[in-house]
Structure formats: structure tokens, C-alpha cells
Amino acid sequence: MPDAVMVPDISRTVQKWRNKRGSLIMALHEIQNRYGYVPRNVSLQIAQLMDVPLARIYEVVTFYNYFKLEPPGRNNLSVCLGTACYLKGAPELLNELKSRLGVSEGETTPDGEFHLQSVRCVGCCGLAPVVVANGETLSKVQPSSIEGLIHRCHKEE
């Protein structure tokens, strides 16, 4: 997690967006892109530097799926729960992943190996149900292929 040494970076980010439209969201985007999540100490610094309540930052971060509050795992698995995927069995895929990994949506396994999340429509509904594994879009995924997917992720490290 970024520590106090990162303060100048955060200041630069805040300066960059300060007078622009949607400045808070843009600054948080930059933080999310940089760290893969929005660390709490960074949120505190942004609140102070932008003079916005910390609660407002958490409102934004929890409203948009894009932002994460926890560090992602070494393997990031996203199950699409958009309508097409939902109707084609995405909830079963999510349940299978939850039970095999022992985590809920939005959580990372204690060993940091896997981060599981759900997302809304990733834009390829014709391939439903879709799982995005470490940035790779997997199509027409079946619950029976989840074990192999987890295995493959382990092997690729």
C-alpha cells in the first residue's frame, strides 16, 4: 500500500485535475489506474487536498464498479452480470467461483492469488456468458470449466 512517501504524487494528481470538470472522479481514476485500487490513506489525502468530505470520496468509489477499495489479487476474475450473461447462466459461474475460491464478490483470496468481482456488460453479449480473466475475455463459459480456469491461472504464474 502506498505510504506517506507517495504524498507528493497525490498532490500532483490533485493539482492536475483541480480546476477541471469532474475533478474528483478524474483524480480517483488516476489513482485507480496507478495502484489498481484506491487505498484508504490516499483517499484521506485527496479529501484533505481537495477539501471534500471523505464520505463523498467513498460515495463515488462505491458507486462505480470501476473503483476498488482492496488491492486486487494476482489473478483478477470478473464475471459479467449484464442481462445477456445473466440469462445465459452467469450467476452459476459466479457461484462456482465463489465456492471454489472461498470468497465473495469484490473479495481477494487471503493468499492474494485471486480477486473476484462482477461487472455489468463488457460489450460482447453475443459471447455470453462471459468471464474476463486477467484482461482476457472468455466466451460461453460453463460452470464445468471453472476448475480448469483456476488451474490455468495458477500455472501461468
Ligand code: FES
Ligand atoms: S451482458 Fe455480458 S457482455 Fe453484455
